[in-house]
Amino acid sequence: MSRTVLRSALVASVAAVALLVSGCASGGAQPTASDAPAAEEGYxxxxxLTIGTGEPAYEPYVFDNAPESGEGFESAVAYAVAEELGFxxxxxxWVRTTFESAIAPGPKDFDFNIQQYTITEDxxxxxxxxxxxxEASQAIVAIKGGKAxxxxxxxxxxxxxxxxxxxxxSATTVDEAIEPNTPQLLFNSNEDARAALEAGQIDGLVLDLPTAYVAANFYIENAFLVGELPAAGVPDQWGLLLANESPLTERVTAAVDALREDGTLDALEEEWLSVLSAGATQLK
Structure with missing residues (x-):
């Protein structure tokens, strides 16, 4: 199935929620002249507002690798944060980074980066x-006819x-929620792990649930979603990534908090992700 068909299915399934999102975006207080971001330091x-994302950026977070379209969960979240900040x-x-380069110490060429970064102490x-x-859950993807x-x-x-x-x-969840009899194999990237699954080197690949659904249905041939895993350890919470001690961290956090409180984040999650996770088998 093509990406266009996936997008059409999502849009058709959540038209009512799209109206809700529109209402959330326009119903709050609008920035005043004193809030103008151009007058603030730190950008x-x-x-x-310079936002970083992956190259490429994948569905369901960014559609057609075009974050500027606003289509996809993280693209929509980014624009909602931008509006809350007054942009x-x-x-x-938009600028592009690899996952690892953005999270490494040092100066950044973005104000914040959004590409499924789990918040960890390290x-x-x-x-x-x-x-x-x-907050994401994890799931197993496997090839039909295989051991899974x-x-x-x-x-x-x-x-x-x-x-x-x-x-x-995902790796933590395998060890703590499944405790497999054979130690899991770890890879440098999800792309490497996907190649191992397709080559029959592993029986199953663990990803966050939305990514797992899209991988099983649109990216990995003859694949299926085995099921959703129980949470393990600290919840997998994703945050917008900023430079260390960024002067924007408090402002960006306040924007995210406002979007959570007024229901915008829930509405965007419902619009872009709920269709993907509906009906997933719970492995217990």
Missing amino acids: ITPGK AKEDVV REKAVDFSSPYY DGVTDLAGAKELLLGAMAGST
């Missing part, structure tokens, strides 16, 4: 995070050779 370019859409500038030693804009086909509970999952990206919440 990479005065009068502009018009045309004043948002990462907070090198960068800042906003308050969470999303027919697995319906955690006892079955224990018998699988699983893979995940090193240092990820």
Whole structure:
């Protein structure tokens, strides 16, 4: 199925929620002249909001690798934060980074970066995070006809050779929620783990649930979603990433908090992600 079909299915399924999002975006207090971001210090370019994301950026977070469209969960969240900060859409500038380069210590070429960054104490030693804009669960993707086909509970999952990206919440969930009989294989990236699954080197791949759904249905041939895993350890909460001790951290956090309180984040999650996670089997 094409990305266009996926987008059409999402839009058709959540038209009513889209209206709610529109209402959330326009119903709050509008920035006053004293709130004008151009007059504030800390932005990479005065009068502009520079946002980083991945290259490429994937559905359902960014559609067609075009964050400027506003289509996709994280693209929509970014523009909602921009509006809360007082920026018009045309004043948002997008830049691309790798996942690792953005999270490494040092200066940044963005005001904040959004690409599914889990907030952890270790990462907070090198960068800042906003308050969470999303909390993710984890799921297993596998190839039809393989060893994972027919697995319906955690006892079955224990018998699988699983893979995940090193240092990820997915990897932590495998160890703590599944406790597999065979140690999992860790990879430098989800792309490497996907290649291992397609090559038959692992029985299942663990990803966050929205990504797992899209991978199983649109990216990995002959794949299926085995099921959703229980939470393990600290919740997988995603935050907007900023430079260490950024002067914008408090402002960006306040914007995220406002969007959570007025229901905008819930509405965007419902619009872009609920269709993807509906009906996933809970592995217990």
